[in-house]
Amino acid sequence: MDIAPVAPAAPASRNLVIACIEDHPKAIKVLRIAQQRAQEKDGKWRAVFVETPAHLRQADDGSHERMLRLLTLAEQMGGKTEYIEADTTEKGLAQLFEKEAARIALVIVGSMEGEGRFGHWRAMPWMRVVALASQYTQVEVVPLSGQHYQRSLAEKLRLRAVRPMYFVYALLAVGVAYVGARALESLLPPALFRINEQNVALLFMIACAFVAGRYGLLPGLVASLASFATVNYYIIAPYHELNLNTVTDLLSIGLFLSAALLISLFTSQTRDYAQKAARREMSTSALFTLYRIASQAFSREQALEKLQHELERMLEVDVAFFLPPVLNPGDIAPAFPVELALGEADRKALDACWKEMKTTGTASPFNPGTPWRFEPMLSQAGEIGVLGIRPRGKTRLDAWFGKLLTAIADQTASVLEHIELERSIAETCIREEREKLRSMLLSSVSHDFKTPLAGIIGALSVHRSLGERLTAAKRDELIESAIEEAQRLDSFITNILDMTRLESGNIQFHKEWHSVQPMIDNVARRLRHRLRQHPLTVHPCPAGIEAYMDVMMTGQVLQNLLDNACKYTPAGTHIEILCTIAEGKGALCEVRDHGAGLPPEKIQRVFDKYARLLKKDAQIAGTGLGLAISKAVMEAQGGWITAANHPEGGAVFTLCLPQWRKKETKNANADTDGAINVPYEQAHRGY
Amino acid sequence: MSLTNKHIVAIDDTGAILTFLRISLEALGASFHGAATASGGMMLCETEHPDLVILDLHLPDKEGLNILPRLKHLSKDRNMPIVVLTVYKEQEVRDMAMAQGADAYLTKPFIMDDLIEIIHNQLQTGRDTPLKLVKAGKNARLLENGNGV
Numbered sequence: 001m002d003i004a005p006v007a008p009a010a011p012a013s014r015n016l017v018i019a020c021i022e023d024h025p026k027a028i029k030v031l032r033i034a035q036q037r038a039q040e041k042d043g044k045w046r047a048v049f050v051e052t053p054a055h056l057r058q059a060d061d062g063s064h065e066r067m068l069r070l071l072t073l074a075e076q077m078g079g080k081t082e083y084i085e086a087d088t089t090e091k092g093l094a095q096l097f098e099k100e101a102a103r104i105a106l107v108i109v110g111s112m113e114g115e116g117r118f119g120h121w122r123a124m125p126w127m128r129v130v131a132l133a134s135q136y137t138q139v140e141v142v143p144l145s146g147q148h149y150q151r152s153l154a155e156k157l158r159l160r161a162v163r164p165m166y167f168v169y170a171l172l173a174v175g176v177a178y179v180g181a182r183a184l185e186s187l188l189p190p191a192l193f194r195i196n197e198q199n200v201a202l203l204f205m206i207a208c209a210f211v212a213g214r215y216g217l218l219p220g221l222v223a224s225l226a227s228f229a230t231v232n233y234y235i236i237a238p239y240h241e242l243n244l245n246t247v248t249d250l251l252s253i254g255l256f257l258s259a260a261l262l263i264s265l266f267t268s269q270t271r272d273y274a275q276k277a278a279r280r281e282m283s284t285s286a287l288f289t290l291y292r293i294a295s296q297a298f299s300r301e302q303a304l305e306k307l308q309h310e311l312e313r314m315l316e317v318d319v320a321f322f323l324p325p326v327l328n329p330g331d332i333a334p335a336f337p338v339e340l341a342l343g344e345a346d347r348k349a350l351d352a353c354w355k356e357m358k359t360t361g362t363a364s365p366f367n368p369g370t371p372w373r374f375e376p377m378l379s380q381a382g383e384i385g386v387l388g389i390r391p392r393g394k395t396r397l398d399a400w401f402g403k404l405l406t407a408i409a410d411q412t413a414s415v416l417e418h419i420e421l422e423r424s425i426a427e428t429c430i431r432e433e434r435e436k437l438r439s440m441l442l443s444s445v446s447h448d449f450k451t452p453l454a455g456i457i458g459a460l461s462v463h464r465s466l467g468e469r470l471t472a473a474k475r476d477e478l479i480e481s482a483i484e485e486a487q488r489l490d491s492f493i494t495n496i497l498d499m500t501r502l503e504s505g506n507i508q509f510h511k512e513w514h515s516v517q518p519m520i521d522n523v524a525r526r527l528r529h530r531l532r533q534h535p536l537t538v539h540p541c542p543a544g545i546e547a548y549m550d551v552m553m554t555g556q557v558l559q560n561l562l563d564n565a566c567k568y569t570p571a572g573t574h575i576e577i578l579c580t581i582a583e584g585k586g587a588l589c590e591v592r593d594h595g596a597g598l599p600p601e602k603i604q605r606v607f608d609k610y611a612r613l614l615k616k617d618a619q620i621a622g623t624g625l626g627l628a629i630s631k632a633v634m635e636a637q638g639g640w641i642t643a644a645n646h647p648e649g650g651a652v653f654t655l656c657l658p659q660w661r662k663k664e665t666k667n668a669n670a671d672t673d674g675a676i677n678v679p680y681e682q683a684h685r686g687y
Numbered sequence: 688m689s690l691t692n693k694h695i696v697a698i699d700d701t702g703a704i705l706t707f708l709r710i711s712l713e714a715l716g717a718s719f720h721g722a723a724t725a726s727g728g729m730m731l732c733e734t735e736h737p738d739l740v741i742l743d744l745h746l747p748d749k750e751g752l753n754i755l756p757r758l759k760h761l762s763k764d765r766n767m768p769i770v771v772l773t774v775y776k777e778q779e780v781r782d783m784a785m786a787q788g789a790d791a792y793l794t795k796p797f798i799m800d801d802l803i804e805i806i807h808n809q810l811q812t813g814r815d816t817p818l819k820l821v822k823a824g825k826n827a828r829l830l831e832n833g834n835g836v
Contacts, residue, residue, distance in 0.1 A: 447745065447774045450796060451795065452703070454797065455701055455707070457798065458703070458704055458797065461799040462707045462711040465711075465800050466714045470714055474714070477710065481703040481707065485703045
């Protein structure tokens with residue numbers, strides 16, 4: 001049987017990028033780079049995870065879940081995933097490399113070097129993986145911690161940043177040195193200073209050092225050559241001709257050039273250190289700002305606004321955040337600033353960044369024809385949105401800046417994810433709290449409805465069963481008690497309906513001028529049965545006082561207050577109603593009981609809706625809405641209600657009706673001009 | 688039905704309920720004392736030595752469930768059935784009340800005939816009555832000795 005020889009794979013078919021991933025917070029970087037490299041090579045990429053017994057033993061509970069999320073993310077990013085089980089990572093990968101040797105173009109490995117004290121040991125398995133992979137193909141090591149970017153010599157010497165004007169400045173500096181030398185010669189007596197090649201060389205050296213330090217190597221070299229030429233031409237004999245014949249001449253030019261080279265290198269190094277320190281400070285500050293904002297922001301919008309402001313200030317770039325709209329989560333749209341105008345090229349770059357989860361825009365390999373740079377905001381849960389920046393003026397998008405942007409984008413994703421999580425937790429808490437309150441309300445309402453119903457049904461059933469055996473007085477008592485309970489039930493229902501109407505704004509107030517005294521008398525009369533065990537004293541109002549109010553609703557408030565006084569004080573407790581006029585405030589109507597008073601810590605909350613409901617020891621019948629309704633009614637009329645404890649004991653509730661007038665009556669006291677205090681002792685009416 | 692010479696104490700904070708209990712039980716020949724608070728009720732039970740106690744679970748100063756064991760303790764040396772009257776119809780509350788020593792459990796609102804029937808049963812048979820369901824008119828809501836509908 002003939003076996004066809006296997007032809008070695010053509011180089012063109014080696015277009016598979018393998019991303020070796022493991023459980024690391026930054027493992028997403030390996031995926032991102034694998035995606036980029038595969039696109040550059042027009043190939044495919046695959047995320048590979050090798051599960052080993054050692055990993056299974058060491059992994060914590062969340063490790064497996066994180067790996068699954070990472071593999072899912074890889075699939076979302078357009079890669080394939082492969083899960084290999086093997087004794088060791090190397091063995092697992094070796095199997096894969098053997099199988100796919102013909103297709104693999106690049107292996108990407110994350111390096112964890114430098115992470116903590118034993119970083120080297122942790123880096124070890126990956127170093128072995130790198131060694132293994134390099135037997136088959138190219139390997140790219142992605143640092144998962146720290147900034148491992150190395151600047152080239154050209155960058156160190158700032159060869160790329162030279163401007164033509166720097167050469168003019170270099171020649172000018174040499175000219176200044178020459179003029180300086182001549183000036184010294186003419187100003188100082190020949191006995192003190194005589195120009196020669198030693199002292200003049202120092203002056204020119206200063207000029208060269210200045211230019212090399214200030215403008216970099218190339219202008220420094222030009223200054224060195226110009227200095228040598230000037231000294232050689234003007235100062236050293238033979239004058240007015242250039243000589244390069246002697247060793248001295250060669251030494252001289254060599255010294256000038258070496259000085260310029262060394263100085264520009266040292267200056268560049270110093271500048272590097274300064275720049276590194278400034279950049280480190282900027283990175284730290286940017287990332288710290290993100291943490292700070294994360295801990296302070298209450299909403300996504302607030303966080304984005306603050307982040308945008310802070311990042312623009314620190315990085316000196318325009319910053320925009322793009323998030324998927326709620327209605328169309330597959331799309332991407334500006335989230336802050338919302339009114340951001342993007343051109344067609346910008347939009348394409350943004351879409352590419354969002355859909356392919358890769359860095360696009362200016363100074364990137366993809367969609368570079370736009371002033372914007374788009375960075376996907378990736379978290380462990382996947383892609384959250386896109387960070388867009390538009391450099392202003394001098395800002396250069398170099399490798400360092402790119403890395404900083406990636407870090408900022410990832411960090412922003414974590415911030416947004418964190419806020420979303422907090423919001424969802426808060427929502428759950430609110431929902432639970434609301435449900436709890438609703439259930440408490442239902443239970444309370446059910447209790448409060450059933451209690452008067454029990455009174456009514458019980459009384460009527462006694463009347464029906466035993467009526468013939470009862471005296472007429474007893475029968476009347478039963479009927480009276482049933483009516484009273486029915487009224488109580490009516491009052492509960494009215495309260496609940498009133499509160500609903502007040503809250504929905506469906507209640508109409510019919511405000512007119514009404515006398516205060518008759519309103520109080522009516523309420524007292526209406527509640528006479530309820531007040532059977534609580535002696536009530538109504539002090540006379542100042543004569544002829546009228547208030548602009550809805551008399552029905554205000555009467556209801558008064559009724560609620562009296563009802564409360566009955567409920568919360570023992571039988572026999574004295575209750576008083578006192579009406580006065582307070583200048584600058586209005587007509588005040590006080591309901592005071594002589595009970596134990598309100599607990600001081602609860603005075604502030606007595607008007608809260610369902611305040612009673614929230615009390616664990618709630619025992620008194622009622623929906624707890626009475627005072628909340630009273631407050632709402634008084635405020636809707638432009639007045640107010642307060643609760644306090646009387647200095648002599650008992651609770652005092654004060655209603656204020658700000659619009660009042662004194663109606664002229666025949667009995668009106670001539671002295672009562674609207675500011676009368678009626679003392680308690682003048683009580684004259686008992687109910 | 689007669690309750691002559693029977694002494695009944697009711698502890699309930701709703702005045703209307705105490706009123707019709709008083710009128711009906713007195714009409715049936717019983718002597719009646721009512722209290723609106725748990726402490727007042729306990730005092731009545733200690734001084735009046737009632738034959739039967741009607742207890743509401745929702746009282747202003749203390750939960751009725753909390754005074755059940757003390758009432759039970761009072762009836763240690765004599766038969767003093769305790770009939771719980773409450774708006775709570777939840778099974779857990781019912782179970783708790785029976786566990787704390789209630790002899791019968793009736794939910795509000797109720798018809799007086801039902802309560803009178805329970806009182807009769809309790810006073811005639813005492814607490815050793817075998818489990819028995821007593822019909823409560825149309826809506827069977829009476830529970831005796833922990834069972835019912």
